[in-house]
Amino acid sequence: MTALTYPASHLPPATPERCSGLQTVTLFCSEPLLLDCGQAVTHVRVAYHTYGEAREDATLVLHALTGTSAVHEWWPEFLGEGRPLDPTRDFVVCANVIGGCAGSTGPAELASVGGQDASLSLRDMARVGRALLDHLGVRRVSLVGGSMGGMLAYAWLLECPDLVEKAVIIGAPARHSPWAIGLNTAARSAIQAAPGGEGLKVARQIAMLSYRSPESFALTQAGQRSPGTPAITSYLQYQGEKLHARFCERSYVALTWAMDMFQPTDDELRSIRAPVLVVGIRSDVLYPPAEVQGYAALLPHAQYWELDSVHGHDAFLMDAQDLPERVRAFLS
Known part of the structure; x- marks a missing residue:
């Protein structure tokens, strides 16, 4: 989360x-x-x-x-x-x-x-x-x-x-x-395609889009954070970097799979x-x-x-x- x-x-x-x-x-x-x-x-x-x-x-x-x-x-x-x-x-x-x-x-x-x-x-x-x-x-x-x-x-x-x-x-x-499993499948595919951390960053960005709502992002991430960079882009990149610093991609795969199979x-x-x-x-x-x-x-x-x-x-x-x-x- x-x-x-x-x-x-x-x-x-x-x-x-x-x-x-x-x-x-x-x-x-x-x-x-x-x-x-x-x-x-x-x-x-x-x-x-x-x-x-x-x-x-x-x-x-x-x-x-x-x-x-x-x-x-x-x-x-x-x-x-x-x-x-x-x-x-x-x-x-x-x-x-x-x-x-x-x-x-x-x-x-x-x-x-x-x-x-x-x-x-x-x-x-x-x-x-x-x-x-x-x-x-x-x-x-x-x-x-x-x-x-x-x-x-x-x-x-x-x-x-x-x-x-x-x-x-x-x-x-x-x-x-199927919607939730599809999101997790896309996240795990990103990890598989780019192991070593980059895939985990993308997985987190995918997840973050589902953790909030269009209304929420319109209120909190409208406009630009810096010239030429939309606020939502900076936000998702930051969330990906932050998770990469503290989480393990093998754990992300294991836990999302356990949720999907329940x-x-x-x-x-x-x-x-x-x-x-x-x-x-x-x-x-x-x-x-x-x-x-x-x-x-x-x-x-x-x-x-x-x-x-x-x-x-x-x-x-x-x-x-x-x-x-x-x-x-x-x-x-």
């Missing part, structure tokens, strides 16, 4: 109160994890943050595609006393997904199959997450996830129905449409019994609100709410409006 700059009044403290800092644990040391692709893996490293005092019930934050476990850095409107993720009241956990590049086991560390990276699934990520919660002594969990994190919440609801008490799914479908059936979705708050975004062109609402309608105990923002898919990060209060009320 987009890395955002917040007004000074919204910046979190450098060392958030009740934050554990980045921790790591190695799981599946004695018994392997069987991935959905059929590969067994051991010694899976998971990097994570916690906020608040450890207890048997927790709130698990599921990050977006290029996000990290440092919730205080990218979601300050949601984390803090009196907010949806309140470390003075709750035990909040966020882990970097396997396959990513923020401390957990990445694609290059998994044994290859036929010279190719092992194929990861969102259900694999949920199983690893459950093992982490077992390590932390958590017995019941509420989920909060946006974008890829919202899709991962669906995987948790299907994989761990005994563990999940409720879930908040923001700006995410239960499965990718295709639960309608009957599976109807089997979910936990209460779920599903949030659509009015101007989201990546996951249109009608699509998000349609999946919510399949869930027996879901309520749907729509964020009325012009800023597209990324609105849950940059223009949250009443969303924090809606989530706080649901979790409470």
Whole structure:
């Protein structure tokens, strides 16, 4: 997702109160994890943050595609006393997904199959997450996830129905449409065509066009940033460079593929019994609100709410409006 700059009044403290800092644990040391692709893996490293005092019930934050476990850095409107993720009241956990590049086991560390990276699934990520919660002594969990994190919440609801008490799914479908798969296919093709970083920059530019909306770009990227260079061109180039500096192209391929291959059936979705708050975004062109609402309608105990923002898919990060209060009320 987009890395955002917040007004000074919204910046979190450098060392958030009740934050554990980045921790790591190695799981599946004695018994392997069987991935959905059929590969067994051991010694899976998971990097994570916690906020608040450890207890048997927790709130698990599921990050977006290029996000990290440092919730205080990218979601300050949601984390803090009196907010949806309140470390003075709750035990909040966020882990970097396997396959990513923020401390957990990445694609290059998994044994290859036929010279190719092992194929990861969102259900694999949920199983690893459950093992982490077992390590932390958590017995019941509420989920909060946006974008890829919202899709991962669906995987948790299907994989761990005994563990999940409720879930908040923001700006995410239960499965990718041909439109979303097409965008990811184009991004992966760019990486394949220009390995070494240039392709990743183009992939990010493709993604950024779907993370915002025409209305949003008309408001924020009209005109020229410098003589002879449209503002939108400078913006996309900057976003590509920034992601290249902090992300891994193999992770980008692995995670987008996992999202594309997650295709639960309608009957599976109807089997979910936990209460779920599903949030659509009015101007989201990546996951249109009608699509998000349609999946919510399949869930027996879901309520749907729509964020009325012009800023597209990324609105849950940059223009949250009443969303924090809606989530706080649901979790409470």
